[in-house]
Amino acid sequence: MASTRASPACGNCRSRRIKCNLLRPRCSQCARAGLGCTGYRSQSDLLFRDQTKSTIRKLHASSTRVVAPNKHATSWSPVVTRPTFNVEELAKKVFSDNFAILGDGCKHWMDSGAENPSSATISLTSVGLAALAVVHKDPDMMDLARRKYDFAIRVLSKAIISHKGSGIEQFIAGSFILFIFEMITCDNHSSSNAWQKHVHGAAAFFGYFCSTNGLPVSPVKEIIEICYTTTLACLISGKKVPYFLLELPGRFGASSDTSESDEDPLLSAMRLFAIMSTLVNIRALANQSFSPRNQLVVLAIKKDQALHNWASSLPASWTYHKLPMGQQYIYQDVWYAQMWNYYRLARILVNRIIIDNCDIVSPAMLPGDIFKLQHAQSYAAISFLSQEIYSSLPFMFNLEQMAATSLPLSAALFFTITLLQSLLELTDKAALIQDWSSPASNILGERFTFTKSIVMQNLR
Template structure:
C-alpha cells in the first residue's frame, strides 16, 4: 500500500483541460459556462492509496532468483507468492500497514472524509484511532496477539486524546474529533468478543448523539461534517428504535437542514431519515403509554408506512438496483453465498445501506401492526376480526418480502457483481470491511424478525461467520454466536442513558 500524494479534486473535464475548477455540485462553473454536462468528481480517498502488492512481490521474486545458488533450485521452486508477500508486508512498519489497510478496506467511499481529516494531524486523536482500528483488523486476520497489543496501545492514546478534546468547547466541535469517535466505535466493532457489544454500541451512540447536538447546524454545511452526520444519524436512530427511546429534536432539525448541502441524487437519504426518526417517536410513545389503543397504533403505523412507500416512489434513477438471477449448476445447487435464487446489485454502499435502513424500519412498522392487530382478534365483532386477520396476513407477507430483500443485498455487500452469477459454488468476489460492517445489523434484524425460517437463520449465521473471519470483524462473529444461542428478540440493548458525554467515552 503506497500513498500517492494529494490527487486533484477537479472534475474530469477541468482536469483534462487543466482548468481551475470550483468543484461546485452538481456542476462546476466551468462546465456551466461551456454549457456541457459536468462529468462529476473522483473519489480522492480511493486514488490516494494504491495497492502495489503485485509489483512488490514481482520485484522480490526477481531479487530472490538473482541471489539463489544452483543447489537450492528445488527449495526456491517451493516458495509461493503468499510467502514472499508476507515477508514483504512484515518488513513495513505495522502502523503504516494498518492505516493503508483501513483506508483500502474500510474507508474509501464509505468514509471519504478520512484522508483530508488525517492529513497533518499527527497528534490528533483521529490518527491514533485510525491506527488502532487498522491494527486491530490486521491482528484478527493474522491472529496476532502482538498486533492486538499494539492496537490497544494506540486505542488508549486515542481515547485519552479524545477525552481531552471533548473538554475543550472548540476542539469538541471539530470534524476531526467526531471522526475519532467514529473510529473508536469501529475499533469496538472490530475487537468485540462477546454478546455485550450491543450495550457498548448503544453507549457509544448516546455519546455521539450528544456530540452532534453540541456541534450545531454548521456541521452539515461542510462536506466532512455532512458525511459524519449522515453516517452517525442512521446508527443513532436505529439504537433509539431498538431501545424504544425518543430522538432529540435537534437531530430532526439537522436532518431537515442537510438536504440544502447535499447532492440532489442523495437527498432521499434525508427524507428517509425524517421518517425513521418519526418511527423512533412512535416506538417510544407505544412503550411509555402515550399511545395505548391498538387501533391508534395501527392507524399511525399504516400512515407512516405509506409515507415510506411514497418516498421510495420518488427516488432518483441512480437509486434503482438490478436483480441478478442465479442459474442452477449441473449438480442442481445454487451459490451458497446467495439466499434463494437472486441477489441485488446497487450503485454503491451508500445506496444499498439506505435501502436496508428503509427495509429495517418497515419491518419494525409491520411488527407493530401485527402485534396491535392480534390484540383485537378477540373482538366480538365478526367484521372487525376479519379485518384484523386480513391486515395481519398482509403485514406478514410484507415482512417476508422485506427479509428476502435484505438477504438479497448481502452478496453485493460482500463484493459480488452481476458477472458472479455465472460462478458455481460461491461468489468470486473481494469483500471489503465497509461492506461487511454495513450489512451486519440488517442481517441481525432480518434473522430476529420472526419471519426467518431456521434454514435462513443458519444461512445468516454462515454469512456473519464469513464476514468475521475473512474481514477481521469480530462483531459479526459475536452476532453469529447470539443467533446460535437462540436469540429471537430485537430488545437486546439496554444501558443507562444518564451518563454524560465525558463519562461515556472514558468508560467506552
C-alpha cells in the same frame, strides 16, 4: 510491507523449498509427489507477510537498543534510533483501503496528523492495527491496537471535559470510527454492543457541532451515515432518537413537503431517515405503553404508505435489478445498496409495530377487518423484505473485495453487522442466523467464510 519478496508458492513447495509452477487447483510438484496441494496464500497474506510479530519486535528493539561503550570515550549513553518500519503508517493505509466510511476526510486527517495526531487519526489507526491483528491472529499487534484505542478514548474524554469547539468534526469522526474497533475485537457478550456507546457519542458531538456552528451547506454522506447508524443503535437499545437528529431533514430542506421531482439522492436519503427515525420512536413509545395501541397501528399504517410513496418517487439513479441466475441484486454502487436496505429495514419495522400492537389490542377495539388483513400481510412482508436484504449482501461484499489489497474486513461488513443486529430485534433470531448468509455464501464461496465468521460473532 515485507522487505523481501513473499513467495507465492503453495504450502507444500514452500516447506520442501522447491520451485512451484503455481498451477491450480494443484501444482505439478504436488501432483508428482501424490500430495494434496495445500493451496496458495491470499493477496493480503503476501502483502502483509512481515508486519505483525516481526514488526513489533523491531519497534520494541529500536526504542531500547543501546550502543556499546567506546573505550576511548570518557562516558557513553543509550542511543535511541528511529524504527526502520512504521507500523502505524501501515495501519492507516489498511483503514483507508478498507474502512472509508467517512469519505475523503479520513485521508485529510492522516496527511495532516503526522506531527500532531487528531482524535480521528488515533481512532482510525487503532482500527487498522486491530484489523491486521485479527487477520493474522497476532496478540502482540492486538495489544498495540488496544493501547492506541485507550489513547483515543483519553483524547475524546479530554475534549468533552474541556468543551473545546475547535476540531469538533474530528471528535465526531473519532467517536464514530471507534465503533468499528468494538466490532472487530468483540469476543464476549458484554462487549458485543459496546459500539453503540461510540455511535451515541458521535451523535452527541454532532448535536453540539450543529448548535454552535450551524449545519454544513448541504447534506453529505458522512452526516447521513452517522444519522442512520445512530438510529439503528437506538432501535437496538430501545432508546428514542435524539431530537436534534429528528429535525435535521427539515433543516436540510428534506421535509415531507419537499419537491420529489429530480431530487438530489442525498436529500432522498434524508427523507427516508426522517421516516425511519419516527418509526424507531413509535416503537419506543409502544414498548413503554405511552400511547393507545390502536392509534399506534393507524400511525404505523400511515408511515408504511409514506415509505411506499418514497420508493415510488425516486429518480432513475436509484434503480436496481435482480440477476437472472442466483440470489443477487445489482445496484449503481454500494451507497445505493445501503439506502435500499435502510428502506427495507424501515418497512420491516413498521410491519413489526403493526403485528405487535394488533396482538395486544382486543378484536372489539379494531375499527374493522382492515386490521386483520393488515396483520396477515405484515407477516408476509417481513419475510419477503428480509430475503431482499440478504440478496443485496453479495453485491456489497463482492464490490469491496475487488481490490487486490482488500482485507476481508471492510465497511460492508460493519454495515451488515449493524443491519442484522437491528433485524434481530424485529424478526425470528433462529431464521435470521440460518438464512442471512446463504446468498453471499453461494455466490462468493470460500472467500466469504472469514467475513461470515466475524458477522456471526456479533450476532448475540
